[in-house]
Amino acid sequence: MTGDAAARWFNTRMRVVVTGSIATDHLMTFPGRFADSLMKEQLESVSLSFLATDLQVRRGGSAANIAFGLGRLGLAPALVGAVGEDFEDYRSWLDRHGVDTASVHLSDVHQTARFVCTTDVAGNQIATFYAGAMQDARLIELGPVAERLGDVGLLLVSPNDPVAMANHADEARFRGIPFAADPSQQLSSMTSDQIMHLLDGAAMLFSNEYESALLHERTGLTSDEIMARVPLRVTTLGANGALVEQRGEPAIEVGVVPEKAKADPTGVGDAFRAGFVAGMAWGVGYERCAQIGATLAAYVIETVGTQEYEFTPTEFAERVAGAFGAAAGAEVATHLVRG
Ligand SMILES: Nc1ncnc2c1ncn2[C@@H]1O[C@H](COP(=O)(O)OP(=O)(O)OP(=O)(O)O)[C@@H](O)[C@H]1O
Numbered sequence: 001m002t003g004d005a006a007a008r009w010f011n012t013r014m015r016v017v018v019t020g021s022i023a024t025d026h027l028m029t030f031p032g033r034f035a036d037s038l039m040k041e042q043l044e045s046v047s048l049s050f051l052a053t054d055l056q057v058r059r060g061g062s063a064a065n066i067a068f069g070l071g072r073l074g075l076a077p078a079l080v081g082a083v084g085e086d087f088e089d090y091r092s093w094l095d096r097h098g099v100d101t102a103s104v105h106l107s108d109v110h111q112t113a114r115f116v117c118t119t120d121v122a123g124n125q126i127a128t129f130y131a132g133a134m135q136d137a138r139l140i141e142l143g144p145v146a147e148r149l150g151d152v153g154l155l156l157v158s159p160n161d162p163v164a165m166a167n168h169a170d171e172a173r174f175r176g177i178p179f180a181a182d183p184s185q186q187l188s189s190m191t192s193d194q195i196m197h198l199l200d201g202a203a204m205l206f207s208n209e210y211e212s213a214l215l216h217e218r219t220g221l222t223s224d225e226i227m228a229r230v231p232l233r234v235t236t237l238g239a240n241g242a243l244v245e246q247r248g249e250p251a252i253e254v255g256v257v258p259e260k261a262k263a264d265p266t267g268v269g270d271a272f273r274a275g276f277v278a279g280m281a282w283g284v285g286y287e288r289c290a291q292i293g294a295t296l297a298a299y300v301i302e303t304v305g306t307q308e309y310e311f312t313p314t315e316f317a318e319r320v321a322g323a324f325g326a327a328a329g330a331e332v333a334t335h336l337v338r339g
């Protein structure tokens, strides 16, 4: 590997901390059309109930998805977020998949964040997001987490309660913990000042293409100005792959892993991040990091839900090899087998 060698500050003894949302999705199907029940002249006093025929409960939340992916790749990421008393089943699932949940904050008043969505036959959706315990994430102090874990190689500031995101970035700066700014969908509700604050001192920035454009528009910063603030920028481009930009180095483009089936794209962005960060922890080059991210994203597309994919280390390495060549697969295999 050449000059694109991964983060020099990061090594395999260090821990990854993922902060952000932890939520469940309750997805229902209504076998009719909402439009048939909504009366224009009655919209002032709506009282409707749709009889759903299907309910799927899925584990989600950006931080939980990313931590799950890291766990699948054999790391022991620490998840930091706020949940309610209903979290126990979810906790045991994450524990069983290699996620350290000991620093998850338990709210004694609120339930875990929940997304409830009903879809009709025409694909229209009526949804509600209950932030619930997520608001308590702002109460979380990272000091005790860092103390418990020892050396933290990277802390992800992923979508969360906006105050929590700002607090976590502040605390990471104060404690000298390298952090990744990963505002994702929260970007749309952030002001220019809030975005600037999040980028200040960040070791890296993750976004998708749309969020990247939004970030430029909101802040007025050019690409060069962003690179002057953040030395490493990773932009996912959907079916066009991903772009890795490093200050003072040529940009790296990485393609996608052809999916074997299209089941459900939800969570691709989170899976990509998990794969990328796993590569950083293994100390492989950034191109390889993005290839690992793309491979994990493909697994997510092929399964319904964001934490349902499975593979053996050999299968994963072969998938990398199939898409990016034997050398890529072999390098990934050595790290996966070591765990
Ligand atoms: N159609 C696809 N086929 C193969 N891989 C894909 C496809 N779409 C996305 N990916 C992979 O997933 C990564 C992240 O995708 P994308 O840029 O769509 O994230 P996102 O918009 O943040 O998604 P999310 O809906 O999870 O927020 C891409 O860089 C790519 O590796």
Ligand SMILES: [Mg+2]
Binding pocket: 184, 185, 208, 269, 270
């Ligand atoms: Mg996303």
